[in-house]
Amino acid sequence: MTCNVCNLEEATIHLTEIINSKMVELHLCEQCAYEKGTDVKQYFNFSELVEGLTGGPEAVAKQGGKKEALRCKSCGISFDEFGKSGRLGCPQCYQTFAKLLAPLIKRIHRATQHVGKRPTKVSGEVKFHMELRELHERLRKLVEQEAFEDAARVRDQIRQLEERGKKGSEGNGS
Numbered sequence: 001m002t003c004n005v006c007n008l009e010e011a012t013i014h015l016t017e018i019i020n021s022k023m024v025e026l027h028l029c030e031q032c033a034y035e036k037g038t039d040v041k042q043y044f045n046f047s048e049l050v051e052g053l054t055g056g057p058e059a060v061a062k063q064g065g066k067k068e069a070l071r072c073k074s075c076g077i078s079f080d081e082f083g084k085s086g087r088l089g090c091p092q093c094y095q096t097f098a099k100l101l102a103p104l105i106k107r108i109h110r111a112t113q114h115v116g117k118r119p120t121k122v123s124g125e126v127k128f129h130m131e132l133r134e135l136h137e138r139l140r141k142l143v144e145q146e147a148f149e150d151a152a153r154v155r156d157q158i159r160q161l162e163e164r165g166k167k168g169s170e171g172n173g174s
Helices: 030-036 046-054 056-062 079-085 092-096 098-109 124-144 148-171
Strands: 013-019 022-028
Touching (some): 022 030, 092 098, 124 148
Antiparallel strands (some): 013 022
16 A cells, blocks of 8 residues: 555555544555654554464474465465465465464464354353363264264264253243
8 A cells, every 4th residue: 555645655654533423544655654753653563463373484494484485375365474464365365375374363362163152151051052062063073084883972962952951841831
């Protein structure tokens, strides 16, 4: 994105202001921001932050490392370009850079797979359905992995849970 003032340089400072319930954005290069007297301090360099979270060039080298040569076939962005901007170019980038992104995602989110959130206080019925859903998901994965003995145990757990659910609903007059 180019600077809104000079239309020549890359905008590195992005200001957002709400005036009369309308959002106004101003994108400036460092020189124009300085000339306009905008007192914007750069608290951190985003590319350095991303590089630090991925472990830096040494970590990329350890992972088989030709990060510059690695480009997304869909949008053409390289891993270096991602490091500079902090943004991937398209959904396919996640598959292309999967090995390089995994440590970054794990460091930020403490996991590489989304597990969602659970409310701390849930009703018995909601808890029952959540547990049942988790068991069905675990069963599906075990069958895919052909771990049939473990799958049989999970199947039995599902049956026991469903039986308790039936008894509980009969006792409630449902």
